Amino acid sequence: MIAPSILSADFARLGEEVEKVIAAGADVVHFDVMDNHYVPNLTFGSMICQALRDYGVTAPIDVHLMVSPVDSMIEQFLKAGASIITFHPEATQHVDRSLQLIKDGGADCGLVLNPATPLHYLDYVMDKVDQILLMSVNPGFGGQAFIDSTLKKIEAVREMITLSGRNIRLEVDGGIKASNIRAAAEAGADMFVAGSAIFNQPDYRQAIDAMRAELALVSRLPA
Numbered sequence: 352m353i354a355p356s357i358l359s360a361d362f363a364r365l366g367e368e369v370e371k372v373i374a375a376g377a378d379v380v381h382f383d384v385m386d387n388h389y390v391p392n393l394t395f396g397s398m399i400c401q402a403l404r405d406y407g408v409t410a411p412i413d414v415h416l417m418v419s420p421v422d423s424m425i426e427q428f429l430k431a432g433a434s435i436i437t438f439h440p441e442a443t444q445h446v447d448r449s450l451q452l453i454k455d456g457g458a459d460c461g462l463v464l465n466p467a468t469p470l471h472y473l474d475y476v477m478d479k480v481d482q483i484l485l486m487s488v489n490p491g492f493g494g495q496a497f498i499d500s501t502l503k504k505i506e507a508v509r510e511m512i513t514l515s516g517r518n519i520r521l522e523v524d525g526g527i528k529a530s531n532i533r534a535a536a537e538a539g540a541d542m543f544v545a546g547s548a549i550f551n552q553p554d555y556r557q558a559i560d561a562m563r564a565e566l567a568l569v570s571r572l573p574a
């Protein structure tokens with residue numbers, strides 16, 4: 352799945368931008384929520400998610416909360432039509448409760464781990480999460496370079512997913528482009544967030560097609 356991050360879209364024309372990127376072949380809209388507290392940047396909240404739904408966007412909206420605390424934002428995004436909500440475990444006091452809040456609201460839930468965040472946060476929630484998001488940059492800004500150590504982390508989480516026996520999506524986010532998406536997929540990722548590599552290109556379809564062409568060459572797709 353290709354999930355363009357609207358962080359790099361033209362905010363003045365957001366509805367059109369989302370329509371255009373979905374028409375260009377994207378599967379999911381990736382929605383980066385930053386609070387200038389958990390991360391040193393500020394983006395948009397649930398009203399914009401609701402506005403996209405009201406505009407007619409029916410594609411899944413994958414909300415990545417870079418906020419602390421998280422629970423009140425979860426409630427707002429559930430009401431605003433989020434399909435998937437992920438958050439950073441160290442940003443909430445009760446990880447299991449926050450995950451359950453998302454599930455009870457009818458959305459898919461998941462955890463996000465920063466490049467240096469240990470995997471042990473996943474140990475007791477593998478029966479609950481629908482998605483795991485591994486950040487391949489430090490969160491807060493688009494357009495950063497992919498941190499290579501993420502590949503080993505993707506491999507480790509793919510093993511954990513296989514052991515869990517569950518169909519958990521493994522998403523990677525940060526610095527993804529046509530030249531490195533294949534390595535991320537071969538390590539075990541199956542959902543790819545890309546912001547600048549899509550929205551900073553003149554032709555979104557061409558950018559997405561170039562990524563899909565690389566994915567078609569992957570020798571070992573994750574189960």
Ligand SMILES: O=C(CO)[C@H](O)[C@H](O)COP(=O)(O)O
Nearest residue numbers: 490491493494525526546547
């Ligand atoms: O979560 C994010 C930053 O915190 C963005 O989704 C991510 O960095 C995508 O942007 P790019 O593809 O340009 O790296």
